Amino acid sequence: MDVLFDNLDVFANGFYTTIQLFVVSGIGSLILGTALAMLRVSPVPVFRSAGTLYVTIVRNTPLTLVFLFFAFAYPRLDMVDLSFFMTACVALTVYTSAFICEVVRSGINTVPVGQAEAARALGLGFGQVLGTIVLPQAFRSVLPPMMSMLIALLKNTTIAAGFSVAEAGQIRSILSERGENQLLTLIFVAVGFILLVMILTSVQRTLEKRWSVAR
Amino acid sequence: MTAAEGSLPTPPMIRMAGVDKYFGQLHVLRDINIEVPSGQVVVVLGPSGSGKSTLCRAINRLEPINSGTIEVDGKPLPAEGKALAGLRADVGMVFQQFNLFSHKTIVDNVTLAPVKVRKQSAAEAKKAAMALLDRVGIANQAEKYPAQLSGGQQQRAAIARALAMQPKVMLFDEPTSALDPEMVQEVLDTMAGLAKDGMTMLVVTHEMGFARRAAHRVVFMADGEIVEDSTPNEFFTAPKSDRAKDFLGKILTH
Numbered sequence: 001m002d003v004l005f006d007n008l009d010v011f012a013n014g015f016y017t018t019i020q021l022f023v024v025s026g027i028g029s030l031i032l033g034t035a036l037a038m039l040r041v042s043p044v045p046v047f048r049s050a051g052t053l054y055v056t057i058v059r060n061t062p063l064t065l066v067f068l069f070f071a072f073a074y075p076r077l078d079m080v081d082l083s084f085f086m087t088a089c090v091a092l093t094v095y096t097s098a099f100i101c102e103v104v105r106s107g108i109n110t111v112p113v114g115q116a117e118a119a120r121a122l123g124l125g126f127g128q129v130l131g132t133i134v135l136p137q138a139f140r141s142v143l144p145p146m147m148s149m150l151i152a153l154l155k156n157t158t159i160a161a162g163f164s165v166a167e168a169g170q171i172r173s174i175l176s177e178r179g180e181n182q183l184l185t186l187i188f189v190a191v192g193f194i195l196l197v198m199i200l201t202s203v204q205r206t207l208e209k210r211w212s213v214a215r
Numbered sequence: 216m217t218a219a220e221g222s223l224p225t226p227p228m229i230r231m232a233g234v235d236k237y238f239g240q241l242h243v244l245r246d247i248n249i250e251v252p253s254g255q256v257v258v259v260l261g262p263s264g265s266g267k268s269t270l271c272r273a274i275n276r277l278e279p280i281n282s283g284t285i286e287v288d289g290k291p292l293p294a295e296g297k298a299l300a301g302l303r304a305d306v307g308m309v310f311q312q313f314n315l316f317s318h319k320t321i322v323d324n325v326t327l328a329p330v331k332v333r334k335q336s337a338a339e340a341k342k343a344a345m346a347l348l349d350r351v352g353i354a355n356q357a358e359k360y361p362a363q364l365s366g367g368q369q370q371r372a373a374i375a376r377a378l379a380m381q382p383k384v385m386l387f388d389e390p391t392s393a394l395d396p397e398m399v400q401e402v403l404d405t406m407a408g409l410a411k412d413g414m415t416m417l418v419v420t421h422e423m424g425f426a427r428r429a430a431h432r433v434v435f436m437a438d439g440e441i442v443e444d445s446t447p448n449e450f451f452t453a454p455k456s457d458r459a460k461d462f463l464g465k466i467l468t469h
Contacts, residue, residue: 043295112312112314114310114312114314115314115316115317117277117310117314118308118310118314118315118316118373119316119328120277120300120303121275121277121303121306121307121308121377122303122304122327122328122332122376122377122380123300123301123302123303123304123305123328123332123380124300124328124331124332125297125300128331128332132327132331133316136318137317137318140318211318
């Protein structure tokens, strides 16, 4: 326990950064992933192709490679300068949103066609049909895989430690310089992640319960 | 076919002229010409696959047609987009499978389009919705979700949802075909009430009783064509075509 309490500041700072990375790139991935899914079901062929192209190129490209691109290649393009933290958020968002897109799209496919037809027959536009009728039902049906993606994202944030972001993945190397027991350090880091995952799982359970009553 | 109605001074509520529609090789609507004047209740009968549902769905462009013209209240159907959404808002539609929004309560189903499309205030829309739900006899179910209601109640909610937009015309696409027999009557009664109030209606159905009781006019379709267009009395007592006689023979002997 001494390892934890003697270095509480290091643990707290590390996990605080991890949570920030997770929240920023989680929100970013949900927005970009949903937008990509909307492109992929759009009636406009160009939009559909654009969405498909993104997923084809990005999906399952090793995350480290995506990080390397944004850390070393992207600055050469002389576009907006990104801090280390933002670079990590962008890499995580680009990587995760390809998966989120496919999860959302499979959710859209579970919504009966009649739901969208009824909405169109009432005079709702394409965006309204998708936003108020189809997507809310799509999200409900893909909650478990969606949460798996977010948990994967949470754990993937540890890649950022290799790219100058002092998140929880870096706690071990900091504490090894202080001469702490590395096995114990890693166990406490793991416990921290397990706690965060448990929070996400309970969010999932709460939402599932609420939405199952609603149907 | 409907020369008498054509001479009315106001344009017909629905006009289809020379409408053709294909599903791939299949010719599902063949040179359809029909006019429905304001206030008339038209029942479309015909065997399965005769194209009657497609005809109904073509009127608000849920099924785009290949050629011909369709006009609603004197205006030709626009292409997909804002103008079409505006037209659909004026055309109520009731589906075989109800298609109530399953993630929303009954009252939210009814208020959704008035708020989102007509930009009514939530309070105003809710007041109107409760009055409509009362009219179709399910005001006490307002806070429930569609899956908690019986089929007949769901279909009546769907009718209330369509009426909330104050449509000029109502389309019914086999509204009772997915219902248990004991629930058919409550939906038909609701529809007959609407007809009595002067709503313009086009009803695709297999309910001969409703056609006799509430229709001003019966249109009989077979193989994508309109074969007969007459009064209910004429159609049921003295059908002209062999196909209509054959159809009635099959239905009425059961």
